Amino acid sequence: MVPQSLAQRERSLGLLPGHPFLLRPDGVADADVLAFFASSSFKLLSEQTRVSYAKDLRLFLSFLESQSKSWRDSTPADLLDYEHWRRRDPANPHRVSGAKFSRELAACKKFFDWQRQRGAMAANPSVGRATPWQDTGGHSLRAKDARSTRVKWLTPRAFQQWRDVGLGGRLVDDSREASWRGRNDGRNLAFADLLWTSGLRLREAGTLLVSELPETDTNARYLRARVGEAVAKGRGRDFWMAADARRELDGYVASTRATAVSRARREGRYAELPGKLVVVGRDRDRLQVRGSAADDPVTTVMVGQLDARDRARLFLEGPDGLEPAMLFLGESGLPMHYESWEAVFAGASRRCARLGVPVACYPHMLRHSFALRMLVTLLHAFDRRMGLTPDERRDYRLLFGDPWTLVQTLLGHTNPQTTRDIYLEPVSGLQVDLFLNGDQAGASDDAFADFVQRHLADTGLVNLGRES
Template sequence: MEQHDDGPRWRLCWAQPPKRSGPLRSELLAEYPDIAEREAKLGIRPRQAFLLLPDGRPDIDVLEFFRSPVFQSLSAGSQESYAPDIQLFLSFLSGQGIDWRAARFEHLADYEYWRRRDQLNPDRIGAAKFSRELAALKKFYDWQQWRGTVSTSPVALHKSSSRSGSTDTDLRPKAVRSVQLKWLTPRAYKRWRDVGLGGYRGDGRRDPTWRGRNDGRNLAFAETLWSSGLRLREGGTLVLGELPSADQQVRYAKARVGQAVAKGRGRDFWISAAALKHIDNYVISTRAAAVHRAQAEGRYDDLTDIKVVDRVDKSRRVHFTTRTGTTGTVPLDGLDWRDRLKFYITTDRGLEPWMLWLSEAGLPLPYRSWEEVFSTANDRCRTLAVDIHCHPHMLRHSFALRMLVTLIYAHERKMGITAAERREYRLIFGDPWVLVQTLLGHANLETTRNCYLEPVSGLQMDLFLNDDTAEDASITDFITHIAATAPGIVDAEEQ
């Protein structure tokens, strides 16, 4: 059992695979060496999510939902998203002394207000994320109602006015795309990055009390998302062999996201040379130091359930050897985020993780750990009166905004469009989701993306992004100008 959350809230846990890497961290678990067999007899699958009450006791009705075919039939990505969504709502109810079985629509309405509009909640979310949370809660309560655990579901439904007569959730946002989307201007991003992650004060000077030990890693990760538009899971699960060289004579270099960690399917992405240099600096400094400490303390010697990479062939198949000497191959595209945690490489310095991002202990960093890093950075900004709040996906939105402006400039320079055509592009600029749908591969406009965009996207992006005449300063100024009238774009005052 691997626990992900602590404190006075419902605890989200994941059943571990039968083989464990390293010694058990819990003395209590060590008393039950047959725990894997016990879980199997109960129908608990490896890597299955489940929740425990704040005091660690099980709630059988909740456990049964996670064991049910309804939950198990969801994709791995949906299971990973739905489990913490349900955990948060149950914790919200527990904080008010309400048993989840007694929850009614008014309790869900209170939750919706707290999640989306309560000014005292610094981690308010947008419409799209809340819609996903509602979907998770609806699936949970629908199953409990079908089973007879609850008589009614708090996720109330109403008849749609459309011809189909379909039902919908009363609290579901009506304009998912346009509500509470947030972007950062380059100036606001740099301010947040320097203060929250880099140890600067609000006035732009170094903070003499700063003792950040992972500055190089955290700054490199932020630059990765800012300059590539990768999702948190995509950027947080990169392995060393997936990144292009920083020595290429281009402003943006092309790489590929593995299918098992992408949303839907693998795809190409572009990352700036500046971000690659940040990553290189991290690899040879902070990361190398963490690896050296782990090797000196014998941490890697204790790992039994790992695979050592021998090579990656031209077909993107990973050839590996286990600790017992067994050899095998697996497609790189088939490695999900948990699989990647178990792969190691041998260098001149010895064994080390294949994953790019490591903890201070030198072990692979689960990608959701970055949410806590960003939360800590936000707390620091708030403490220093820097009114900028950022989460990983906001960097993706901000990348999309900058790329749209870059494309506008590129079209004007290369194609000599007319003033009327320029106004048309500015109309497109009013809906940043268009860029997200095309350049970042969002779920909508599937036919366009599958049939027309992908065959030419590489040519288009290499043509536009690597044009030496692109005026970065002009693009930054233009975004800053737009931020003055667009409330969703967060800017920062000049120092």
């Protein structure tokens, strides 16, 4: 019998690229844990949720191992101990919020539910339950102070300062720092502007293909494109980005990106890359792709069904050779993993702090900022710029939806209540006339800044930037 290769053995076990794989501290695999990751219950979760749940579960199982206990014998008391360690133990230097622990609790609950259903875990007769996510008194461990997210925003001025100083190598007086050696300024600035003007999630923006960029239109301020369902959260959707941000991306493609591609070709990086998929044809949203070898069979894939891993494997054959289909590349000329942007943003924030600019930013903050900015802009347009009477406003909103619904559409939320409760909770209870009846009647950025200064400046949730 011909021995199977590692790849063949993985496929026979149902293991796919990116599949979570945990080992015990002694190096032995637990078949029941791995079976959960291969289950339909786990696979039906979104890609990002699967990654998060695997990390959360790894931490809880490691905690049990540190107590010399198997998860099969765990009790409600064990989860209470874990909750104390994660949230309150002074000996833990990395305690988490109630919201973070609630997400970890959801991962544990799903795991234990599934294991109990398949008979891998015995019931706990003392509490009449099979799982330990509730204490012996039957009270939920879900934190009472848990919020779905801790939303923070940047004003346009604060974003511009963070962008120019942190990513662009500028000093506080807007001059260029002589020692700055940022080799990826064009890429980083273009990416930040993309998030700022589109409200895309990090994974959605970080995995865009060059071919998914919208067509330029000199008469439009915002351009429409589409996010594929495999990288969006739940479903594919349209998104809009500023025409200025689109032109900046063109500049990046023609300069920094082209240089990285040329260097990678010279060094043979693309030719040696295993597992790549070469696009040989396209029909609207369908791609014809083949493997590395010219005689590999051609298959058809839908662009919207390509996940982050598939997109990183996708290459185009041009007159000068292969190049990645993904938009954002590292200096190596290979596709950037979208989570790498977290480190880029963190480095930019550290630079700002070092130079006395009190602005910090992470990628999702730009989505938050986009949501609030669009809400204020739309309300401003509906009630002031358009000069609508109350009756006209009612008719207009019946036809097109109110500003909350439009912001929901821009963000890709299934339910407008998500937009209200999560992204814009601190302003959801304010009356519209708090910021529509003021003296500010200028551009939308001015209206936004005026609203923030009067109603949110003391909340600690909005970064106003540094005074000039």
